[in-house]
Structures are given as structure tokens and as C-alpha cells.
Amino acid sequence: MKTYFRLFIAIFAVLVLTVSAFAQTADMPSGSGTLGDPYLVATLNNLYWITQNSGEWSKVYKQTADIDATTSSSWDSGEGFSPVGNYATPFTGSYDGQTYKITGLYINRPTDNVGLFGYVSSAIVKNINLENVNIAGGDVAGGLIGYQINGTVSNCSSTGGISSAPIYAGGLIGSQSGGTVGNCYSEVSIGAESGICFGGLIGRHANGNVSNCYSTGSVNAGVNIGGLIGEQDGGTISNCYSTGSVAGDIFLGKNIGGLIGYQTSFATVIESYSTGGVQGTSASLGGLIGCQENSAAIDCYSTSYVSGRNFCIGGLIGLQLGGTAIQCYSANSYVGYKGYIGGLIGEQGGTVSDCYSRSPIKSTYDYGAGGLIGYRDSGTVSNCYSTGYIDGNGVFIGGLMGWGRAVSNCFWDIETSGKSSSAGGTGESTTAMKTQSTFTDVGWDFTIWNMEEGTNNGYPYLKWQDIPLPVELISFCVSAIHSGAILNWKTATEVNNYGFEIERRGISSELLRQEAVMSNWEKVGFVSGSGTSSAPKEYTFTDANLASGRYAYRLNQIDRNGAFKYSQSSEIEVGLVPKELTLSQNYPNPFNPSTTIEFTVPEDGRASLKIYNTIGQLVATAFDGDVKAGYIQKVTFIASHLSSGVYFSRLEYNGKPLLRKILLIK
Numbered sequence: 001m002k003t004y005f006r007l008f009i010a011i012f013a014v015l016v017l018t019v020s021a022f023a024q025t026a027d028m029p030s031g032s033g034t035l036g037d038p039y040l041v042a043t044l045n046n047l048y049w050i051t052q053n054s055g056e057w058s059k060v061y062k063q064t065a066d067i068d069a070t071t072s073s074s075w076d077s078g079e080g081f082s083p084v085g086n087y088a089t090p091f092t093g094s095y096d097g098q099t100y101k102i103t104g105l106y107i108n109r110p111t112d113n114v115g116l117f118g119y120v121s122s123a124i125v126k127n128i129n130l131e132n133v134n135i136a137g138g139d140v141a142g143g144l145i146g147y148q149i150n151g152t153v154s155n156c157s158s159t160g161g162i163s164s165a166p167i168y169a170g171g172l173i174g175s176q177s178g179g180t181v182g183n184c185y186s187e188v189s190i191g192a193e194s195g196i197c198f199g200g201l202i203g204r205h206a207n208g209n210v211s212n213c214y215s216t217g218s219v220n221a222g223v224n225i226g227g228l229i230g231e232q233d234g235g236t237i238s239n240c241y242s243t244g245s246v247a248g249d250i251f252l253g254k255n256i257g258g259l260i261g262y263q264t265s266f267a268t269v270i271e272s273y274s275t276g277g278v279q280g281t282s283a284s285l286g287g288l289i290g291c292q293e294n295s296a297a298i299d300c301y302s303t304s305y306v307s308g309r310n311f312c313i314g315g316l317i318g319l320q321l322g323g324t325a326i327q328c329y330s331a332n333s334y335v336g337y338k339g340y341i342g343g344l345i346g347e348q349g350g351t352v353s354d355c356y357s358r359s360p361i362k363s364t365y366d367y368g369a370g371g372l373i374g375y376r377d378s379g380t381v382s383n384c385y386s387t388g389y390i391d392g393n394g395v396f397i398g399g400l401m402g403w404g405r406a407v408s409n410c411f412w413d414i415e416t417s418g419k420s421s422s423a424g425g426t427g428e429s430t431t432a433m434k435t436q437s438t439f440t441d442v443g444w445d446f447t448i449w450n451m452e453e454g455t456n457n458g459y460p461y462l463k464w465q466d467i468p469l470p471v472e473l474i475s476f477c478v479s480a481i482h483s484g485a486i487l488n489w490k491t492a493t494e495v496n497n498y499g500f501e502i503e504r505r506g507i508s509s510e511l512l513r514q515e516a517v518m519s520n521w522e523k524v525g526f527v528s529g530s531g532t533s534s535a536p537k538e539y540t541f542t543d544a545n546l547a548s549g550r551y552a553y554r555l556n557q558i559d560r561n562g563a564f565k566y567s568q569s570s571e572i573e574v575g576l577v578p579k580e581l582t583l584s585q586n587y588p589n590p591f592n593p594s595t596t597i598e599f600t601v602p603e604d605g606r607a608s609l610k611i612y613n614t615i616g617q618l619v620a621t622a623f624d625g626d627v628k629a630g631y632i633q634k635v636t637f638i639a640s641h642l643s644s645g646v647y648f649s650r651l652e653y654n655g656k657p658l659l660r661k662i663l664l665i666k
Contacts (some may be wrong), residue, residue: 023186024075033059041066044071045392046103046157051082054089059644061095063102070104074133080106083118083146084662090121090149097128098157101324105143105160107135113137113146115174120148122179126155133160133188139167142203143188144176150178150208159187159217167196168230171217172622175204182512188245195221197261200244206233206265211242214564216523218276223254225259226290227276231494232375234265240272241564242502244521248280256280257290258304267295270465273519275503277305284318284495286346287332287359292323300463311339314346314357322379323350328463329457329557332359339365340402342374343388348404349377354448355384356460360588363392370422371412376404381424383444387413387433387459398422399642409442434458445493454588454595471557474536476636478553478570478621484544485572487553490539492641497529501556506549507571517521521554527558546574568594570636579603579629583651583658586637590663593640597622600649600660603629607653611637611662614646622649639664 027045031037040265041047045069072081081274085091095117105116113119114135116128125145140146143158147168158172168175171186175197177596178212186201193589197204200215204224214465215228227242235521241259248256258274278587284291287302291312297462302316305421313320315330330344343357347368347465356372358547363369371386375396384407386400396403399412407424414427415422432438436451439614449460456465471491479486485501502525543553585596609623622637637649644666651658 009466010299011307016532024048027322027562029061030280033061035060038062038094038096041067043067044069044267044379048085057089057091057093058091061093062284063095063097066101066103067104067135068108074105076385079109081116082108082109083114083116084666085117086113087119090119090123091117092121092123094124095128096124096126099129099133099155100381101126101653103131104132105130105135106403109135109137111487112139113174114140115142115144115146118147118645120145120572121568121585122149122150123151125151125153125602130156130158131160133158133654135160135162138174140174140203141169142523143171143186145173145176148176148179151513152179152181153181156184157186160188161187162188163192167197168204169221170197170199170200171215171650173202176202176208177206178208178439180208181210182212182304183214187217188215189217189219191218192221192244192394194227195223197224198222199226200228200242200246201240201259202229204231204233205235207235209236210240211236211238212490215242216244218245218247222248224290225256226259226263227257228259228272228636229261231262232260232264232267232269232295234267236267237269238271239564241520242274245277245520246279246280248285254282254310255279255284255290255318256308256647257286258302258306259288259300263289263292263295263297263323264293265295268298269300270298271300273301273303273523275303277307277520279282279307281309281311283308284312284346286314286318287330288328289317291319291321292317292325293302293321294323296326297328298324298326299462302332303521304332306332306581311368312346313341313406313432315343315357315361316355317345317348318352320348320352320379321344325350325355325606327354327464329355329462330357331548339363340368340374342369343371344384345373347375347377348373348379348381350379352379353383354445354462356388358388358456358459360388361392361519363390363397367396368395370401371399372410372421372425373401373404373419376407376423378405380408382408383410385411385413385433385460390419391415396423398424399427400425409444412440425602436460451485454591454594472494472640473555473557474566474638474641476555476567476570476622476638477623477634478636479571479627480572480631480635481542481572481628484542484546485574487541487543487549488623489539489555491530491539493535494530494537496532497561498558499529500527500539501525501558502527502543502552503554503556504543505552507552544630548574550574568636569635570596572634581651581653581656583649583660585660586649586662589666592666594636594638595662597635597637598651599633599635600631601627601629601633601653603623603654604653607633607651609635610650610652612638612648612650614648
């Protein structure tokens with residue numbers, strides 16, 4: 001009998017300890033909640049105390065340690081963490097995470113406005129890093145904030161997943177009205193059977209400003225879906241980007257954009273871009289914006305893959321209703337699939353000026369497809385061009401425009417497009433399209449445009465694309481290794497350099513006329529920068545376990561203030577090549593300011609590639625390191641610090657030199 005009693009006591013003790021381990025305990029943080037003596041949040045129990053004391057939601061908080069919130073999944077019979085702030089009693093105070101992390105936050109509640117903070121009004125939320133959030137339920141859901149009105153959010157991030165919010169959902173904020181969001185990012189993936197406004201960063205943004213932000217998570221929902229913002233209802237978005245894939249619900253999926261799903265109420269997006277794939281079965285799909293109504297896109301671009309099974313599909317904007325696109329471009333790998341398809345805009349009804357598209361398109365419908373615009377309903381189009389190949393035949397399929405009204409001073413390339421006719425514009429040969437007088441003769445403003453051999457494949461490009469990197473990149477080399485690639489790059493100086501995102505995309509051997517068929521750019525790694533430095537810095541990154549094939553790589557250099565800029569891309573072929581010592585002629589040649597130099601070596605060893613002037617002085621070292629035989633070594637040499645003239649590239653391997661003349665023309 002005693003044995004059974006002891007066993008009962010032992011089991012009871014284990015149960016008590018187990019329950020205690022997962023029970024919520026409210027520990028009041030130290031401090032008094034004032035600006036001079038803030039509450040110091042160091043534990044999950046401190047966080048729980050905040051949720052239970054709504055009378056303190058106007059106070060000042062500072063987080064002082066990383067917090068593991070994974071046990072919140074067992075709270076309140078599985079409903080998890082209770083958000084700080086609600087409609088009746090909003091959070092109106094200040095919370096400074098001081099860059100500490102909160103990991104594993106779990107919420108599964110049917111109530112409105114869920115997130116770490118449920119409802120925020122005129123509050124300050126900053127420096128919070130959420131990792132692996134798991135959030136479901138509620139009409140409005142965000143990783144950090146469910147609903148915000150007139151608040152300030154800065155230097156915050158979130159990763160993880162959100163599901164089942166029927167109205168608004170965002171990786172960082174579900175919905176916000178007024179206020180500002182700056183220097184934030186989200187890697188949260190969002191998926192739901194339906195939804196009205198879903199965005200990788202913010203579900204619905206009404207007025208206010210969003211700047212220096214990005215999102216990389218996938219978004220899969222219903223109506224008004226964007227890689228960054230589902231619906232932008234007024235306000236300004238500046239210097240932001242999205243790289244995640246965006247897909248619409250099979251029944252509802254309309255207004256789907258790589259960056260913004262639906263842009264309305266005189267909203268503005270400026271100096272922003274998108275690269276993630278966009279897919280949907282309903283109308284209005286765009287690489288940057290799904291549907292633009294009485295709003296503006298300025299100095300923006302998209303390289304997204306865009307595919308839809310209905311109408312109004314564009315490389316930049318799907319459907320434009322009284323909006324404006326100024327100095328924008330699209331260079332998508334594919335735009336299609338049904339009708340009203342344009343390399344830049346599917347159906348246009350606003351103002352388009354000083355824009356271009358190099359996107360190939362495919363139409364399976366014989367109505368409204370063009371290299372720039374598919375169907376032009378109203379508005380004006382001036383000083384634009386297109387070059388992409390058009391796969392489709394029908395009455396209203398044209399090189400520049402499928403159907404519509406007259407355009408002003410616009411062109412298309414009849415050779416690369418495969419089309420000799422268009423509803424508007426002037427068709428020219430590839431040679432003419434790469435000749436500046438073709439455009440200046442009709443009044444194009446070359447304080448807006450620029451042309452240089454080797455840039456944009458010789459076609460005109462926008463002057464803002466010339467903005468220099470805050471980091472001076474002097475070399476970028478991609479070398480193939482067995483089943484992988486090694487990237488090496490060097491900087492001369494750096495200013496506020498947060499780091500480099502490494503992006504890769506596969507390039508198939510198939511060609512779509514003049515344009516190669518490419519996959520979307522995807523982030524494959526990150527290398528931290530050196531902040532601010534006047535001394536040269538060297539970096540390396542290895543991308544392993546690749547299948548045989550051709551790949552392109554580029555660097556996305558990111559400032560500490562959230563600004564970003566891409567480097568030129570460099571391509572490699574993963575696979576064996578003859579084992580011999582070779583130095584290829586650089587391309588392009590002449591060049592300005594960068595060129596690519598390839599070489600191979602007969603055996604594994606050390607090689608150097610140096611640049612000399614005509615009197616034999618060493619002016620730059622493009623590469624100096626170990627190389628493997630049987631692979632092409634590809635070096636990008638950037639000569640922004642050199643003056644025009646003749647130079648020599650000299651490869652030295654095992655005491656054997658090879659020399660090539662190169663020509664820099666500025």
C-alpha cells in the first residue's frame with residue numbers, strides 16, 4: 001500500500017511541476033514606467049504582466065534581454081499570448097526593444113486585432129526583433145501590431161508565419177492609419193483561404209509614410225495582395241522593396257502586385273521595387289502594383305515573373321485607372337498569360353511618361369497585348385519604349401501597344417519584339433534603338449535619360465539608375481566550383497554599410513527570342529558589412545550544392561538606414577571546362593565603368609589578375625587568390641576610379657603570364 005501511495009505522490013509532483021513550468025506568471029518589471037525610469041522588461045513573465053495590466057498601457061518600457069516566448073503556445077487553453085492593447089484600451093505608451101529578440105510568440109485568438117500589440121494609438125514602438133511568430137485568428141493580424149493609428153514604428157523586424165485573418169494581415173502590421181513606419185522588415189509568410197488586404201509588411205496602409213522597409217516572405221490570399229503592402233490608401237511609400245512571391249486565391253485573387261496590391265486615394269510610391277513572382281487567376285496583376293487608381297509610381301521598377309489567367313496583366317502595373325507612372329521600368333523574365341497584357345501596363349488609363357519595358361510577354365488571347373501596353377483606354381503616353389519579345393498572334397497584338405489611342409514619341413524594337421506593327425508608336429531596328437539621335441530628334445530629355453554601351457544592353461536607361469552606391473565596389477568575382485560557386489568582392493570605401501544580400505537566379509538554355517528565360521532572383525545569403533570605413537575590405541560567400549547549369553549572381557548592398565542598391569550581375573556555368581591556361585578578351589570592350597574578364601587554369605593553384613597602364617604601372621588588382629582547374633573564373637572589374645584610356649589585363653599563374661588589351665572610355 002505504501003508503494004502505491006509513494007507512486008501517486010511522485011506522479012502528482014511531476015504533474016504539478018509540469019503545470020507550473022507552462023503556467024503564466026505575471027512578474028512586474030522593475031522601474032516606474034516613466035521616461036526617466038522606464039519599466040525594464042527582461043523576461044516572458046514581465047511581458048505577461050504587461051498584458052494583464054491595461055492601466056499601464058500608456059507607460060514607457062525598455063526591453064533588456066532576449067525573451068523566449070515559445071511556452072506561450074500553451075497559454076489560455078491554446079489561445080496563446082494575449083495582445084497588449086485593444087480597441088477599448090489602446091496601447092499609447094512607448095516600447096523600446098533595444099534590438100533584443102522575442103522568439104516563438106504564439107497567438108491563436110478569434111478576437112480582433114492580434115499581434116504582440118493588438119491595438120496601438122499614437123504610440124512609439126521601436127527596436128523590436130520578433131523571430132518565428134505563429135499567429136492565427138482575429139479580423140486584423142500582424143506579427144508586431146494588429147492595428148495602428150497615428151503611431152511611430154521604427155527599426156523593427158519579424159519572421160515566422162500568419163494565417164486565418166479574414167480581413168487584414170501583414171507580416172509586421174495588420175492595418176495602420178496615419179503614422180510612420182521606417183527602417184523595418186518582415187520575413188513572415190502569410191497564407192489564408194481568403195482575405196481582403198494582405199501584405200508582406202503591412203496589410204492595409206491608409207495615409208502616413210512608410211520608408212526604408214522591405215519584405216521577403218510569401219503572401220498567398222484573396223483580394224488586394226502585395227509583396228509589401230496589400231492596399232495603399234493614400235500616403236507615401238519610399239525606398240522600399242519586396243522579394244517574396246505573391247499569389248491570389250483561386251476564386252477571388254484580383255489586385256495582386258509584387259509590391260502593392262491596390263493603390264488608391266492619391267497615394268505615392270517612389271524609389272521602390274519588387275522582384276518576387278506574381279501569380280493569380282483573376283484580374284489586375286502587376287509586377288509592382290496590381291491596380292493603381294488615382295495614384296502615382298515614380299522612379300520604380302519590377303523584375304518580377306508575372307503570370308495570370310485573366311485580364312489586365314502588366315510587368316509594372318496590371319490595371320491603371322487615372323494614375324501616373326513616371327520614370328519607371330520593367331525588366332521581367334515573363335509577363336502573361338491571357339489578355340490585356342503589357343510589358344509595362346496591362347490596361348492603361350492614366351499618365352505614363354519616360355518609362356520603358358524590356359519584358360518578354362506571352363498572350364493566349366487575340367486581344368490587347370503589347371510590348372509596353374496591352375490595352376490603352378485613356379490618358380497619355382509619351383517618351384517610352386519597349387524591346388521585349390511578344391509571343392502571340394491576333395488582331396490586336398502589337399510591338400508597343402495592342403489596342404488604344406495615339407501615343408507621343410514612343411518606340412519599339414521590331415527585331416527583338418518580332419512585331420512589325422503596333423496600335424501606336426514607331427518601330428525601329430535594334431541598331432536605331434541603340435542610337436541616341438533616334439530619341440533626341442523627337443525631343444527626349446537626356447537629363448532624364450542616358451545611354452552607354454554596355455549598360456542596359458545599349459538601350460536608353462533612366463538617369464536615376466546611375467545613382468552611385470554608398471559603398472565603392474571595386475571588384476566582384478564569381479567562380480564555379482564543384483556543384484557550387486564562390487563569390488569574392490572588394491570595396492575601396494564604405495559608408496553606413498549594413499551588409500550585402502547575395503541573390504541568385506537560374507538561366508535556362510532556352511531562349512525566348514532575344515531575351516533569355518530566367519527564374520526569379522532569390523536571396524541565398526547575407527554577409528555583414530563593415531559600417532563606415534576608408535580602408536579596403538574583402539568579402540567572400542560560397543553557394544554550394546547547385547545542379548549543373550548557368551546561374552547569375554548579384555549583390556544587394558544595404559545601408560544602415562535601409563537604403564539599398566544592386567550591383568551588376570555576373571554569370572557562371574557550373575560544370576567542367578577544359579583544363580588549360582586561358583585569358584579571354586574582356587566584355588564589353590570598350591567599357592564604362594565595369595567589364596567582365598574570364599580565365600581558366602590547367603591545375604589547382606594560385607592566380608592573379610592585375611590591371612596595368614600603358615607605361616607598365618600597376619593600377620588595380622582585380623583578383624588574387626586560389627583557383628580550381630576545370631572551371632571558368634569570372635571577374636567583374638570596376639574602373640570607376642580610373643580615367644579613360646588603354647590598359648592591359650595580365651593573368652599570372654605558376655610564373656606564366658597572359659596579356660590582353662582593354663579599353664576604358666568614359
